[in-house]
Amino acid sequence: MVMYFGIFALMFVNVLSAAQTLPPNNLLAPKAYCGYQHADDYPRADDSISIDEFPWSVQLLYSDNRTIRCSGSLINRRYILTAAQCLNNNLTGVRLGDYNVTSDKDCIIDRIGTECSDPVQDFEIEETNMHPGYNPATAANDIALLRLKNDVMYSDYIRPICLPTSPVVELKEDAQLSTTGWGKVGEGLNQTEVKKKVDTTLVRLKDCFGLFLPESMEHSLLCAKGKHALTCQGDGGAPLMISRRTQWEQIGVLISKRACGARNPAVYIKVSEYIGWIVYSLRA
Numbered sequence: 001m002v003m004y005f006g007i008f009a010l011m012f013v014n015v016l017s018a019a020q021t022l023p024p025n026n027l028l029a030p031k032a033y034c035g036y037q038h039a040d041d042y043p044r045a046d047d048s049i050s051i052d053e054f055p056w057s058v059q060l061l062y063s064d065n066r067t068i069r070c071s072g073s074l075i076n077r078r079y080i081l082t083a084a085q086c087l088n089n090n091l092t093g094v095r096l097g098d099y100n101v102t103s104d105k106d107c108i109i110d111r112i113g114t115e116c117s118d119p120v121q122d123f124e125i126e127e128t129n130m131h132p133g134y135n136p137a138t139a140a141n142d143i144a145l146l147r148l149k150n151d152v153m154y155s156d157y158i159r160p161i162c163l164p165t166s167p168v169v170e171l172k173e174d175a176q177l178s179t180t181g182w183g184k185v186g187e188g189l190n191q192t193e194v195k196k197k198v199d200t201t202l203v204r205l206k207d208c209f210g211l212f213l214p215e216s217m218e219h220s221l222l223c224a225k226g227k228h229a230l231t232c233q234g235d236g237g238a239p240l241m242i243s244r245r246t247q248w249e250q251i252g253v254l255i256s257k258r259a260c261g262a263r264n265p266a267v268y269i270k271v272s273e274y275i276g277w278i279v280y281s282l283r284a
Helices: 215-220 271-281
Strands: 002-004 057-062 067-074 079-082 091-096 107-109 114-116 121-130 144-148 176-179 198-202 221-226 239-244 247-257 266-270
Touching (some): 057 079, 067 091, 067 239, 079 247, 176 247, 215 221, 215 271, 247 271, 266 271
Antiparallel strands (some): 057 067, 079 144, 091 121, 107 114, 121 144, 176 198, 176 239, 247 266
16 A cells, blocks of 8 residues: 655645636546435435435445444545545555445345345555645644545445535535444444434534634634534544535545534534645546
8 A cells, every 4th residue: 555645736735726616627526426325315204324325435444353443435436535644554445335334235124125235345545645734733634535446336325425616615604414434323332333324513613622723723624513423433534514405515524523422513624625635636
């Protein structure tokens, strides 16, 4: 596995500031396909996660018993977006298409009948690309890309999420968002068996500054709080998402959670601030 720090790409971190648009030949997943999920095509009796929901959710696997310590998101056929803090020498691969970690092929029974997912797909990592400005002491620029050794085959259970097309994304306080991940279900509790669905609300940044974050990082951060379920250890790198007319867009990457209690907000890197770096780091 190659570690690539993206020095060349650093030149383009703010390249979109003036034009405010992505180059037309960028390698992000096309808008005609990204961010759509079959789960939005039918009504459901409750808000629990369905077997085909958030098909861009990724588990990061580590060499010690293939444990899951971080999460991520699929953004095209070769790249995963995650947090820089998740990168270390023990990171060996990623898993896509999972719903329940206790089985390779998952089935659920609902009022329509039985639905079974395709088997999970595991991929080796060809290259890791940590943002060159990452500072673990302050969590500045805590964002990274993983390049897979092989292309991902899309299905109803594996597909990419959209990213912002501009470095300027307007979000209102109290905006209704979601996140997903594979971390613990609570402080001192076990890791989740089923993919998480955490409905969240955008809150004021100053509600997060009580954690450890300097105000100088305000422009690059988002703060959100779970409503019922919660994020916890193992959810680092997970996507913060918003649905725009049933097309999902990733607006944040989870980087910090002081504690797992429902009252504690979580801190996310703002993806739109790094869209230039992301786009110019991708290779065919």
